[in-house]
Amino acid sequence: MTDIKRAIGLMSGTSMDGIDIALIRTDGHSLVERGPSLSVAYSDGFRARLKQGLADVRVIRSRDQRPGVLARLERDLTLHHAIALHDFLHVHAIHREAIDLIGFHGQTMMHRPDEGLTVQIGDGRLLATETGIPVVHDMRANDMAHGGQGAPLIPAYHAALAAGLDDQCGSPVVFVNIGGISNLTYVGSDGTLVAFDSGPGNMLIDQWVETHTGAAFDNGGAIAADGVVDEALARRYLSHSFFTGNVRRSLDRGDFLPPHRDEASLADGARTLAFVSAAAILKSATHLPQRPKIFVVSGGGRKNIAIMQVLKELAAGQGAEVVSAETMGLDGDAMEAEAWAYLAVRSLKGLPLSYPTTTGCDAPVSGGILVHPETDFEIPGEMMRFQRIAETIAGDDRDR
Ligand SMILES: Nc1ncnc2c1ncn2[C@@H]1O[C@H](COP(=O)(O)OP(=O)(O)OP(=O)(O)O)[C@@H](O)[C@H]1O
Numbered sequence: 036m037t038d039i040k041r042a043i044g045l046m047s048g049t050s051m052d053g054i055d056i057a058l059i060r061t062d063g064h065s066l067v068e069r070g071p072s073l074s075v076a077y078s079d080g081f082r083a084r085l086k087q088g089l090a091d092v093r094v095i096r097s098r099d100q101r102p103g104v105l106a107r108l109e110r111d112l113t114l115h116h117a118i119a120l121h122d123f124l125h126v127h128a129i130h131r132e133a134i135d136l137i138g139f140h141g142q143t144m145m146h147r148p149d150e151g152l153t154v155q156i157g158d159g160r161l162l163a164t165e166t167g168i169p170v171v172h173d174m175r176a177n178d179m180a181h182g183g184q185g186a187p188l189i190p191a192y193h194a195a196l197a198a199g200l201d202d203q204c205g206s207p208v209v210f211v212n213i214g215g216i217s218n219l220t221y222v223g224s225d226g227t228l229v230a231f232d233s234g235p236g237n238m239l240i241d242q243w244v245e246t247h248t249g250a251a252f253d254n255g256g257a258i259a260a261d262g263v264v265d266e267a268l269a270r271r272y273l274s275h276s277f278f279t280g281n282v283r284r285s286l287d288r289g290d291f292l293p294p295h296r297d298e299a300s301l302a303d304g305a306r307t308l309a310f311v312s313a314a315a316i317l318k319s320a321t322h323l324p325q326r327p328k329i330f331v332v333s334g335g336g337r338k339n340i341a342i343m344q345v346l347k348e349l350a351a352g353q354g355a356e357v358v359s360a361e362t363m364g365l366d367g368d369a370m371e372a373e374a375w376a377y378l379a380v381r382s383l384k385g386l387p388l389s390y391p392t393t394t395g396c397d398a399p400v401s402g403g404i405l406v407h408p409e410t411d412f413e414i415p416g417e418m419m420r421f422q423r424i425a426e427t428i429a430g431d432d433r434d435r
């Protein structure tokens with residue numbers, strides 16, 4: 036009998052905007068039934084603590100070091116995930132015992148593929164203890180140990196989704212995730228899977244808008260709508276060695292920096308960076324085996340009209356269509372969390388998470404660490420839970 040699992044994925048991406056949670060039922064192969072999802076935003080206080088963590092992580096030389104605020108941050112990040120998971124179960128009236136597994140991404144604090152170093156904070160053991168559910172975490176490390184870039188890992192899930200899309204759209208199909216960083220997955224009609232990071236997604240726009248206005252992002256692309264593209268500035272980004280080099284490599288937040296504050300007006304800067312985000316995707320897509328017929332876009336960047344307009348124009352010039360994940364009946368906000376649930380099930384079964392054509396690893400490799408909760412687990416009582424929330428949130432303000 037097919038062994039089908041109910042798994043929850045927890046994703047906190049490079050934008051550091053919050054936690055995405057999604058439930059799926061899957062056999063870890065082509066059977067995927069997507070369930071409910073939820074996004075829980077971080078408070079300004081916790082985002083400020085994560086940014087402090089990005090500064091403190093710079094001195095790390097091995098992936099288990101936790102200098103400065105990082106040890107405390109890892110604990111509190113994990114508690115935020117536990118709280119978010121309890122809320123998710125409560126909102127959807129799901130009993131904890133109905134869940135077989137959690138796939139826990141944690142928060143990437145540093146990613147240096149050239150040095151074989153990738154650091155995601157998140158305490159899998161603590162999460163298992165707090166939730167009473169087995170947790171698979173740290174899914175990038177084994178790929179790197181086998182010569183891979185450690186990212187992107189979502190392509191295995193895209194391949195499963197593509198199998199369900201066959202009748203609806205042409206092939207090859209390319210899945211585009213526009214998060215803080217963008218990545219592409221090409222799925223050919225013969226199942227060929229090719230993937231890589233494609234450039235800065237929203238992170239430069241977010242940093243630019245925050246510096247000028249204090250807002251976390253350009254809502255809907257409204258700021259960019261009032262601007263014009265500064266061509267010299269756009270050219271500077273698009274001639275970065277990431278695009279001109281022949282080897283595809285995965286990106287860290289620090290690989291691209293926002294323009295200096297006075298290099299452009301707020302609106303022109305936002306418009307230019309939205310243009311760069313879209314043009315980077317098309318530029319990177321030239322490294323795919325074939326021109327795609329359709330780009331299926333997920334991630335928060337699909338809500339930025341300025342990015343989507345340019346993407347559609349540039350793709351149309353190559354005879355390709357651009358649609359949001361929702362047009363294909365998928366969920367562009369939950370897809371990464373769903374993927375982490377799917378990958379956790381694959382990890383449990385010892386199936387590959389990555390391939391030479393997706394991360395550059397030497398051979399298809401599995402990965403992840405499985406942690407079981409203590410056998411005498413009891414759900415923390417409501418009072419204890421609220422006390423933990425209060426403590427964690429108080430910590431967010433105290434430590435910022
Ligand atoms: N309504 C919106 N309008 C414009 N941009 C938006 C909107 N909602 C979200 N975004 C952008 O999407 C970003 C979050 O996207 P997402 O959650 O896909 O990224 P992530 O998962 O953190 O990153 P990554 O995929 O790189 O790990 C926000 O930081 C913001 O820039």
Ligand SMILES: CC(=O)N[C@H]1[C@@H]2OC[C@@H](O2)[C@@H](O)[C@@H]1O[C@H](C)C(=O)O
Pocket residue numbers: 048049143146153185186187188189190214215216217218232285286371
């Ligand atoms: C190191 C790391 O966290 N990389 C992320 C980041 O965000 C987008 C892009 O860069 C992608 O390579 C990856 O996340 C996705 C979910 C992945 O691994 O598939």
